[in-house]
Amino acid sequence: MALPRTYESQNCSIARSLEVVGDRWTLLVIRSALQGVRRFDDFQDELGVARNVLTDRLNRLCEEGVLRRVPYQERPERHEYRLTRKGVELWPAMMTLMMWGDRHYAPEGPPLIIGHRGCEGSLTPRFTCDSCGAFLEPTDVEPRPGPSA
Template identity: 75%
Template sequence: MVLPRTYDSQNCSVARSLEVVGDRWTMLVIRTAFEGVRRFDDYQDALGIARNVLTDRLTRLCDEGILRKVPYQERPDRYEYRLTRKGVELWPAMMVLMRWGDRHYAPAGPPVIVAHAGCGGVLGDDLSCDACGKRLQPDEVETRPGPGAGL
């Protein structure tokens, strides 16, 4: 049985959320936004994504209020894509998904370590710093290569 592209008949928040963020490129665009990328060409370079696919995903994320388009240049008009509050709220889900992937699909160890910028401790499964115990937010972390980075 093939699932439809939308889940209108399901009264389920997971299904409704998947309508917005449930494809590979959308999640990777959001991940890249958390890494600090803001400009179209930088997204394309970071992801190796086709221009038309990237345009579609950025437009959809803006329409959904996850990103907002902010002008940074005139003549020609150029824009940055910045996470909104709604977009930032996806960070815990992104981190839990990353940690799950690290456990099950990174045999050489995590490719990326998310660390507390304040003390250097590592992000734990509960999204707290393993050194100081602080519950971490996206603006309080930094990334560094992990043991699986070179693979």
């Protein structure tokens, strides 16, 4: 049974957030966008998602203000999808979910390490660098192959 989209009996920000980001393809689109993917065909190539499903998720994320469509070509007209501030604010939640998955579902070690750009350190659960101690933002990190890559 799906959760209702009205919340007269539920005053819950988690439930409301899940209505926007609570399915697999949406989270994977956001993950890809955080890794720098911007164009429809690139999302499709990376995710292997059906075009209609991807179109639906991208449109929904734009409607919700998580992504915005920006033209990059006039003839034919083409757009790319860029994270808004609201979208970038999902980064800590995405990193926490990734670290949780690494702890519980990556017995061979994480497939990806989130490294501190320009430093040998890695992201910690407190969003600091385990080497230099700096507080890390999305622009301070880069993905690196992990032990099970």
